[in-house]
Amino acid sequence: MKTPALLALALGAMATGLRGAPDPNWIDHDRDRPMAAVIDPGTASTQDAPGRPPSDATVLFDGKDVSQWVGLDGSPTKWIVHDGALECVPGSGYVRTLQSFGDCQLHVEWAAPTPPHGVSQDRGNSGVFFGVDRYETQVLDSYESKTYADGAAAAVYGQYAPLVNAARPPGVWQTYDIIWTAPRFDAEGKLVSKARETLIHNGVLVQNNVELTGPTGWINRVPYKAHPERMPISFQDHGHPVRYRNVWVRELGSPRHREFMLPEAVLDSYAGSFGHGKWNAVVIGRLPDGLLSLTLSGQELVMHADSMTHFYALSTDVQCEFSDGGKGLTVTVGQDTEPMKLEHQEKAPNP
Ligand code: MG
DSSP, rough: OOOOHHHHHHHHHTTTTOOOOSSSSTTTTTSOOOOOOOOOOOOOSSSSOOOOTTTEEEEEESSSOTEEEEESSSSSSSOEETTEEEEEETSSEEEEBBOSSSSEEEEEEOOOSSOOSSSGGGOEEEEEEEETTTTTEEEEETTTTOOOGGGGGTTBBTTBBOOOOOOOOSOEEEEEEEEEEEEEEEEOOOEOOOOEEEEEEEEEEEEEEEOOOOSSOOOOOOOOOOOOOOBBBOOOOOOSSOEEEEEEEEESSOOOOOBBOHHHHHHHHEEEEOOOOSEEEEEEEESSSEEEEEEETEEEEEEESSSSSSSESSSSSSEEEEEGGGTTEEETTTTTTEEEEEEEEOOOOOO
């Protein structure tokens, strides 16, 4: 039998966190712990009308325009907006968001073409990709239509079949609610943690926190290769006029700068030498995945875009702003220094 003294000791141990607090920043029922932010959760869609996204979501497609979407290289997309839906134009290529996202909740509604054409993979095929074109959640007309299990609608393509087939008929709106955890890589490009996905198809859990083996591929198991944590989301052009509507995303984790993968042509216009001399010169270079390098006094930094003209480094507070279509560059280091205003140097003429 416990004595009061022992009981007091036990309670004290619990209060000091020995039993393992769920969040080490707060004790249980902490009066100073802030309440969760209040948001409007929005409304559900019906077949006739899309619902209203949660108030803290980034709306990617609201039925009106494609301003958030570009082709894979950042050029204007050829997909069309028709009857409130974003529709794939076969042969026009993937469509991707201009903005990049890491861990997130993604809501997508899609409808396979009606009347249906083709069989198996050649029937209402598209896909929702994370990591630009690396990780595909299959979109396919799987209603009373047979294909291989790990290529059906709601499959993590080639890796995980859905737990059940919750497909609706072609032409009928279907929902995907995806919880995505991006893979992590260390500074040397080594995989630290794999991507994970939970998927709810038409309100039914079909992928339960599955761990991706790497990028998805056809008859091929592709290994992970390092890429930025945040990357655009894409829809696949697989030759079928699949339609999308009411697309929104909520970024998870700590709020940070927004991040964009700018068009290749814009990034090209920013690359080159700016300024002169030892201390007043910067070299901007192209890196994969829409990133730029900024070399200043022999130090090379990786720069991420948070607008069409402004970039920032993740590792140190160096920021830069391109002006006049890439002819001018302003670099700031922290808050204390004078901005460096530099001009783009003419490229040496070809010999
Ligand atoms: Mg597909």
